[in-house]
Amino acid sequence: MGxxxxxxxxxxxxxxxxxxxxxxxxxxxxxxxxxxALDPENTVYMDLPTGRVIMxxxxxxxxxxxxxxxxxxREKYFDGLFIIRSQDGFVVQWxxxxxxxxxxxxxxxTVKEEFTVPIRDAAKAGAFTRLKDGDxxxxxxxxxxxxxxxxxxxxxxxxxxxxxxxxxxxxxxxYDSGNGSQLYVVIGHAPRHLDRNITVVGRIxxxxxxxxxxxRGTGAAGFYEKPEQRMPIQxxxxxxxxxxxxRSKFEVMRTDSATxxxxxxxxxxxxxxxxxxxxxxxxxxNAPIPVREQx
Amino acid sequence: MGxxxxxxxxxxxxxxxxxxxxxxxxxxxxxxxxxxALDPENTVYMDLPTGRVIMxxxxxxxxxxxxxxxxxxREKYFDGLFIIRSQDGFVVQWxxxxxxxxxxxxxxxTVKEEFTVPIRDAAKAGAFTRLKDGDxxxxxxxxxxxxxxxxxxxxxxxxxxxxxxxxxxxxxxxYDSGNGSQLYVVIGHAPRHLDRNITVVGRIxxxxxxxxxxxRGTGAAGFYEKPEQRMPIQxxxxxxxxxxxxRSKFEVMRTDSATxxxxxxxxxxxxxxxxxxxxxxxxxxNAPIPVREQx
Numbered sequence: 001m002g003x004x005x006x007x008x009x010x011x012x013x014x015x016x017x018x019x020x021x022x023x024x025x026x027x028x029x030x031x032x033x034x035x036x037a038l039d040p041e042n043t044v045y046m047d048l049p050t051g052r053v054i055m056x057x058x059x060x061x062x063x064x065x066x067x068x069x070x071x072x073x074r075e076k077y078f079d080g081l082f083i084i085r086s087q088d089g090f091v092v093q094w095x096x097x098x099x100x101x102x103x104x105x106x107x108x109x110t111v112k113e114e115f116t117v118p119i120r121d122a123a124k125a126g127a128f129t130r131l132k133d134g135d136x137x138x139x140x141x142x143x144x145x146x147x148x149x150x151x152x153x154x155x156x157x158x159x160x161x162x163x164x165x166x167x168x169x170x171x172x173x174x175y176d177s178g179n180g181s182q183l184y185v186v187i188g189h190a191p192r193h194l195d196r197n198i199t200v201v202g203r204i205x206x207x208x209x210x211x212x213x214x215x216r217g218t219g220a221a222g223f224y225e226k227p228e229q230r231m232p233i234q235x236x237x238x239x240x241x242x243x244x245x246x247r248s249k250f251e252v253m254r255t256d257s258a259t260x261x262x263x264x265x266x267x268x269x270x271x272x273x274x275x276x277x278x279x280x281x282x283x284x285x286n287a288p289i290p291v292r293e294q295x
Numbered sequence: 296m297g298x299x300x301x302x303x304x305x306x307x308x309x310x311x312x313x314x315x316x317x318x319x320x321x322x323x324x325x326x327x328x329x330x331x332a333l334d335p336e337n338t339v340y341m342d343l344p345t346g347r348v349i350m351x352x353x354x355x356x357x358x359x360x361x362x363x364x365x366x367x368x369r370e371k372y373f374d375g376l377f378i379i380r381s382q383d384g385f386v387v388q389w390x391x392x393x394x395x396x397x398x399x400x401x402x403x404x405t406v407k408e409e410f411t412v413p414i415r416d417a418a419k420a421g422a423f424t425r426l427k428d429g430d431x432x433x434x435x436x437x438x439x440x441x442x443x444x445x446x447x448x449x450x451x452x453x454x455x456x457x458x459x460x461x462x463x464x465x466x467x468x469x470y471d472s473g474n475g476s477q478l479y480v481v482i483g484h485a486p487r488h489l490d491r492n493i494t495v496v497g498r499i500x501x502x503x504x505x506x507x508x509x510x511r512g513t514g515a516a517g518f519y520e521k522p523e524q525r526m527p528i529q530x531x532x533x534x535x536x537x538x539x540x541x542r543s544k545f546e547v548m549r550t551d552s553a554t555x556x557x558x559x560x561x562x563x564x565x566x567x568x569x570x571x572x573x574x575x576x577x578x579x580x581n582a583p584i585p586v587r588e589q590x
Contacts, residue, residue, distance in 0.1 A: 088504045089459050115571065136428055136578045164384050164484040173568045188507075189459040189484050189580045193565065196572040209383045209511040212483075216504040270488065273468045276410060277491040283431045285484045 020271030053207035060125030087222025089188030143255035315566030355420030382517025390477030438550035
């Protein structure tokens with residue numbers, strides 16, 4: 001008994017909605033031009049004993065932070081560090097667990113805050129495709145180049161929101177103290193109150209279950225209390241630094257395509273025999289951003 | 296480097312917001328009358344090899360379904376069944392994995408849909424405390440008796456939304472096919488497009504990590520493909536059926552209390568040295584509903 005079963009309609013219910021394309025139907029009908037490859041310079045592989053996590057950085061929204069993360073990766077800073085935190089319904093975080101004798105690095109120790117960026121700067125990454133559905137936290141929401149985006153035209157500011165799978169840059173109280181050496185990913189309901197308080201630098205495009213299903217830490221804020229509870233990070237690499245043959249091949253749907261609008265509409269208003277009420281609305285963080293492996 | 300560190304302000308940032316009570320501060324200052332005990336007749340213990348999950352049913356929002364779940368529990372239907380599904384960013388589900396030779400039960404096989412209930416019926420459970428922040432999906436949102444609630448006064452309808460930790464009743468296409476023998480819990484961003492399409496019957500008040508961190512299933516929709524991947528359910532019991540000494544003792548904050556309003560306000564507008572921007576808004580599913588163990 002699946003609750004999204006695709007079985008034939010049965011006699012016990014009324015008012016069956018007309019069939020509509022599902023997200024899967026829209027993806028199946030998509031054209032090659034509806035997709036873009038990941039940019040190797042902004043694609044980060046984190047190899048864990050359990051498999052590969054793939055992140056895509058969004059430098060238009062955090063140029064200095066993305067550059068510092070690349071520098072950290074290229075000096076192999078993350079190799080041998082750990083998943084150090086798993087807080088239920090909130091975030092999983094990785095980096096150096098040793099606060100007393102931290103692993104040294106050559107990259108910058110402080111990076112200017114990129115909690116928001118000017119809308120005109122982010123426009124370099126592509127068109128803003130607005131969602132018409134409204135948002136509790138921001139005046140406008142939508143997508144740019146395969147990322148969820150929030151913005152405030154009155155202030156001329158835009159930012160990446162804390163949706164599921166988004167990658168944030170842990171910091172101390174200093175606004176410039178987030179240098180990218182500790183990163184976290186959202187694993188629960190979007191903690192949007194963190195938006196504009198912390199730099200968000202990209203998102204996980206593959207391997208999310210390797211992070212989200214990590215056993216929860218039992219220390220304060222979900223930090224692991226014992227070293228053996230931490231999952232080791234084998235290596236972190238920039239895709240551009242690997243030979244073509246060693247790169248994972250993934251594509252992201254172009255969010256400024258008509259096909260993506262059809263994806264959103266399929267999620268906003270579902271039809272068919274199972275659905276009773278087509279919602280008519282979609283929350284920014286419920287809009288799927290399709291990713292597929294290239295054959 | 297925790298990103299919610301409570302260290303002293305440092306010199307590198309400007310415009311420090313004035314200190315404000317945190318959620319933890321508000322809880323510490325709460326009075327005994329701000330809390331209510333769980334109702335033993337609506338409290339369900341699911342004992343797993345890894346520990347106890349505690350659910351609270353909300354019969355005012357799903358009276359027939361809650362009654363059928365009680366009947367299933369009292370005939371020990373769930374004992375020896377399994378966690379059968381873990382779909383990343385979506386739900387974890389439990390029940391009988393065997394569709395061909397399902398475990399029989401005496402409780403009702405069909406239960407009338409309780410996707411919404413009349414507002415006047417739900418009022419029996421207590422006052423509706425409205426959030427002023429708006430919502431993408433529903434005309435009004437807020438809380439009733441320790442549960443998040445959405446409602447549409449124009450239609451006279453109210454329903455439990457699919458927030459993190461809420462328990463839904465899996466069904467086939469028939470609206471009355473959800474009998475409570477398969478239940479799921481939301482483990483990702485709230486899939487609110489399911490609201491009003493499925494009966495939501497309560498929420499997990501304790502033990503959420505025992506479900507949310509289950510390894511993801513690799514079959515379609517996150518179902519486990521091999522029997523050994525399923526976690527067994529040792530027993531499911533109604534608290535009222537156990538001797539007092541064997542009951543877990545938990546309390547839920549009264550959501551119609553002034554203290555709960557202070558909790559929401561602490562989350563809506565955070566202050567202190569870490570926060571740069573006090574959001575000023577809260578999404579229904581980001582409003583914490585405090586639970587504590589009685590001493």
